[in-house]
Amino acid sequence: xxxxxxxxxxxxxxxxxxxxxxxxxxxxxxxxxxxxxxxxxxxxxxxxxxxxxxxxxxxxxxxxxxxxxxxxxxxxxxxxxxxxxxxxxxxxxxxxxxxxxxxxxxxxxxxxxxxxxxxxxxxxxxxxxxxxxxxxxxxxxxxxxxxxxxxxxxxxxxxxxxxxxxxxxxxxxxxxxxxxxxxxxxxxxxxxxxxxxxxxxxxxxxxxxxxxxxx
Amino acid sequence: xxxxxxxxxxxxxxxxxxxxxxxxxxxxxxxxxxxxxxxxxxxxxxxxxxxxxxxxxxxxxxxxxxxxxxxxxxxxxxxxxxxxxxxxxxxxxxxxxxxxxxxxxxxxxxxxxxxxxxxxxxxxxxxxxxxxxxxxxxxxxxxxxxxxxxxxxxxxxxxxxxxxxxxxxxxxxxxxxxxxxxxxxxxxxxxxxxxxxxxxxxxxxxxxxxxxxxxxxx
Numbered sequence: 481x482x483x484x485x486x487x488x489x490x491x492x493x494x495x496x497x498x499x500x501x502x503x504x505x506x507x508x509x510x511x512x513x514x515x516x517x518x519x520x521x522x523x524x525x526x527x528x529x530x531x532x533x534x535x536x537x538x539x540x541x542x543x544x545x546x547x548x549x550x551x552x553x554x555x556x557x558x559x560x561x562x563x564x565x566x567x568x569x570x571x572x573x574x575x576x577x578x579x580x581x582x583x584x585x586x587x588x589x590x591x592x593x594x595x596x597x598x599x600x601x602x603x604x605x606x607x608x609x610x611x612x613x614x615x616x617x618x619x620x621x622x623x624x625x626x627x628x629x630x631x632x633x634x635x636x637x638x639x640x641x642x643x644x645x646x647x648x649x650x651x652x653x654x655x656x657x658x659x660x661x662x663x664x665x666x667x668x669x670x671x672x673x674x675x676x677x678x679x680x681x682x683x684x685x686x687x688x689x690x691x692x693x694x695x
Numbered sequence: 696x697x698x699x700x701x702x703x704x705x706x707x708x709x710x711x712x713x714x715x716x717x718x719x720x721x722x723x724x725x726x727x728x729x730x731x732x733x734x735x736x737x738x739x740x741x742x743x744x745x746x747x748x749x750x751x752x753x754x755x756x757x758x759x760x761x762x763x764x765x766x767x768x769x770x771x772x773x774x775x776x777x778x779x780x781x782x783x784x785x786x787x788x789x790x791x792x793x794x795x796x797x798x799x800x801x802x803x804x805x806x807x808x809x810x811x812x813x814x815x816x817x818x819x820x821x822x823x824x825x826x827x828x829x830x831x832x833x834x835x836x837x838x839x840x841x842x843x844x845x846x847x848x849x850x851x852x853x854x855x856x857x858x859x860x861x862x863x864x865x866x867x868x869x870x871x872x873x874x875x876x877x878x879x880x881x882x883x884x885x886x887x888x889x890x891x892x893x894x895x896x897x898x899x900x901x902x903x904x905x906x907x908x909x910x911x912x913x
Contacts (some may be wrong), residue, residue, distance in 0.1 A: 498723040498739045498814070511726040511809065513862065603725065627840055634847050641854055645861065652865040659872040666879040673883065677890045684894055692901055 497551040499527075507583040515575045515644035518637070522547070525565040526584065527598040530650045536598050540564040540584075543597075548581045556610055561585060590643065606637045720813035720875025722747075726754070729761070729808045736797040739814060743791035747816040749774075751798070752781035752859050755866040757806030762799040778802070811859055819867045 502508050512520060524547075528540035541564070549558035549570050557578070558570045572578055585596055722739070729735055753759045760778040767773055767790050774784050788794070800808050816892055 487757065498721070500735070500737045500738065510729065511728065513726065513858065568870065602723070607763055622834055624840065631840065631843055631847065634851075638847070638850055638854065641858070645854075645858060648861060648865065652868060655865065655868045655872055659868065662875050662879070664871070666875070669879075670882070670886075673886055677886065681890060681894055685897060688898060688901075 498602065499598050501596050501598055504584060504586045504595045504597055507581055508599070510601075512578045512580060512603070512605065514572050514578060514605060515574070515640040516572055518605060518640065519569060519571050520533050520578070520580075520603065521567065521569050522580065522604075523567045523602045524562075524582065525600040527600075529596050529598070531595070540597065544585045545599075546583045546585050549585075550579045550581070552576045552578075575647065594603040606633065705895060716772050721817060722813070723811040724811075726809060726811045729756075729798055729810055731803050732799060732801050732808060734797055734799040736795055737812075737814070738793050739816060740793050741788045741791070743788060745817050746787045747794070747814065748783065748785040749796055749812060749814050750781075750783045751810060751812040752863075754809040754811055754859060754862050756808035757803050759808075759863070761808055761810055762802065763796065764799075765794065765796040767794055773876050803845050813855075 499506075514520065524545060526540040526543060527536040527538065528544055529535075530537050530542060542563050545562050545564065545566065547558060547560055547562060548556065549567050549568075550556055551572075551574065557572070558568060560568065562568065570578075580603070582599065582601075708752050723737070727735065739747070749763075751761075751763060753761050758778075762777045763774070763782070764772055764776075765780065765786070767788070768788060769792075773786055776782060796812075796814065797811070798810055800806075810890040815851065849852065
């Protein structure tokens with residue numbers, strides 16, 4: 481009975497979640513810039529457009545969702561086919577941009593006008609599963625200690641982000657100094673090239689004119 | 696065993712869970728790529744009287760600007776801006792239903808834009824569920840929790856802000872670096888081509904003239 485209650489309330493919250501429309505064979509990608517060792521949880525649900533009723537069906541029978549997670553260097557972290565409704569998790573090994581792509585496995589060859597999908601999506605960064613434990617806390621001390629755990633988790637996430645930020649700023653500074661060095665070096669090289677080409681031109685033409693007895 | 700007693704407890708648990716979920720600030724925070732001449736719309740169901748806020752920022756691409764508009768369930772446009780780099784918009788929903796917000800890159804012909812947006816519905820619930828209607832004052836530990844929670848929210852918000860700004864600046868710096876490299880190589884090549892071309896052209900002028908008026912030595 482308790483598990484049924486919990487599952488029911490989870491479904492209730494997902495049905496009114498944030499959604500967007502895509503074409504049936506279109507791939508939609510979302511970018512998440514996260515530090516390392518961060519857990520990302522994604523929950524999705526697909527609804528299919530019904531031509532006859534001109535409305536969205538409650539579910540998408542027969543359709544699945546292909547979820548791919550890639551890092552910036554095209555290393556694949558997750559590549560699985562789910563049903564029309566599901567949850568996926570992945571943990572990042574290296575900091576950086578992770579690209580989450582969703583594509584339905586529709587085998588329709590021609591997607592004529594009007595066939596689209598409604599995708600409900602919710603993406604969570606970091607662990608958030610302490611809320612259910614808090615609701616079931618038996619006494620005051622437990623409740624406050626769960627809340628403290630939640631706060632400590634938040635602080636750890638902030639510290640991770642800050643370390644990541646420090647790395648990125650260093651990278652950025654390196655690029656800027658690189659550019660600065662390149663510009664300076666190029667200015668010198670260009671001046672040298674100009675002068676040497678000028679001297680070469682003058683010498684060559686002088687020799688040429690003397691040879692042609694014009695001077 | 697204890698089945699008769701379990702019903703009210705589980706009903707209470709269900710009510711508590713539903714209340715927690717209904718009051719939790721729902722919303723979405725996403726970064727996505729908007730191709731050129733494209734428009735992407737997102738929808739969210741909002742209750743009547745709930746306050747929602749939309750923050751968006753263009754991170755990379757073109758002139759770092761995007762069009763954005765928000766429509767209520769009746770189709771009225773409650774917010775419309777063109778070519779904005781970042782903005783924040785809050786509104787209290789008068790009508791219950793599905794609100795739609797769209798980002799449009801239709802004015803651009805060849806630049807993809809990466810856009811970050813944060814759409815939050817509802818107010819943040821207090822960190823302790825029954826903080827509002829308590830008879831006794833909060834204990835010191837609970838008020839310390841509340842203070843820390845408020846401070847952490849501010850930290851997270853400013854962290855997101857700095858992360859986006861840094862991503863934008865780094866994109867520009869990488870762009871500048873590659874442009875300087877290409878330009879220096881291109882200009883070296885152009886210099887050599889032009890200087891040799893000049894010399895050859897001058898030579899060709901005088902060689903032809905020479906062959907005309909003067910008589911060949913025999």
